[in-house]
Amino acid sequence: MPYIGRFAPSPTGHLHAGSLITALATWLDARHHNGRWLLRIEDIDPPREVAGASESIINSLRAHQLEWDDTIQFQSQRSPFYEQALQQLREQNKLYACCCTRKQLRAIAETRHTHSYPGTCRDLDLPEGDSALRLRIDSGQVSIVDALAGPIEENVQHTVGDFIIRRRGPLFAYQLAVVVDDALQGITHVVRGADLLDNTARQVILQRALGYPTPAYLHIPLAVQADGRKLSKQTGAKPINNSDALCNLQFAWKFLGQQQPDADLGSVAEFLQFAVPNWRRDRIPATLQPISVAESSSNS
Ligand SMILES: [Zn+2]
Structure with a gap:
């Protein structure tokens, strides 16, 4: 292999x-x-x-x-590659603009006792402009096997919800850049620090949305x-x-x-x-x- x-x-x-x-x-x-x-x-x-x-x-x-x-x-x-990926998601109606402020998000989290985004702007069809863009998640269920930590199950819809892949500014979000680069560089094995373990499920969701393979992980x-x-x-x-x-x-x-x-x-x-x-x-x-x-x- x-x-x-x-x-x-x-x-x-x-x-x-x-x-x-x-x-x-x-x-x-x-x-x-x-x-x-x-x-x-x-x-x-x-x-x-x-x-x-x-x-x-x-x-x-x-x-x-x-x-x-x-x-x-x-x-x-590498901005053109990240922009291309966004465009692909846009065409598949997997992106939406979110205008929630930090303050609003904090208030939502307090009432719901969770930091997962409840999809407030999901169906509002807001204009993109320079605002943040979120990924519309269908099934958030992810199962991965980390070479060291073993099987990991996560439902991203429950843990984080539709997450941001372009930040306000606009700036490309870390998750998007990593997933696009790993795929375009043909990365088969990701070895990294355990502090990034809780990013993995989101990255798998994004890989699926973009039709990319999922590499093997070792944290x-x-x-x-x-x-x-x-x-x-x-x-x-x-x-x-x-x-x-x-x-x-x-x-x-x-x-x-x-x-x-x-x-x-x-x-x-x-x-x-x-x-x-x-x-x-x-x-x-x-x-x-x-x-x-x-x-x-x-x-x-
Ligand atoms: Zn919002």
Whole structure:
């Protein structure tokens, strides 16, 4: 079976210990399966972007010798493809404009005791203009089998309702961009952090609406700080030091529950040569609970 994987960071900061764990897991899973590994920069949300972060992430991947195939894809340059997908949905009457304000949505959620969108604007036939566009969901029932978490059942109509695929602005929503790119790049295997697990059902719904295949999913445990907060620039996670590449990779390898080499490996190239054939999915801690990096490093 062909394997095409990807690493898809958002340029909201430098690569840190947590994002390197994801990068290594996706790279190893692809290389272990003789697959291709693509790099996609998800720079679709300009206000959240940090100047220079894309270059910094790319440099760090190079320093850790996590080489990608093909050219790097930047979502900021792919608007025509996202627009095409929207048009396809529009023609199938699967889109509708929503003019609900945040305040209105909050009030609705409070009375209904759920954050799922009740379809307030579904049949109003509002003009699109620059407003948000929602996907009209017929059956929201999704069953997927995550390689680590096992079977997952979700009814998107109950959990989120008709969700937004173009934001007010207009801006393409993350869900749309990811689904379109995964399909057009022929991604067969998605390996990513467990923080994205609850996006998966929505993405499957969107894949179905657009007639795309659903890739295989593997969500790895999320690395968090000792206080439980996600590692990110906002929570003070330090950027990884590119001159400590071997050490960083060994740390990520251990976090992923993989077997330690018998002998010391002296270089990044040697380490990766050892790691590719020895990568074992079934050694990844099978938990959707976040794992603290402090805890992981003390259990040596
Ligand atoms: Zn609405």
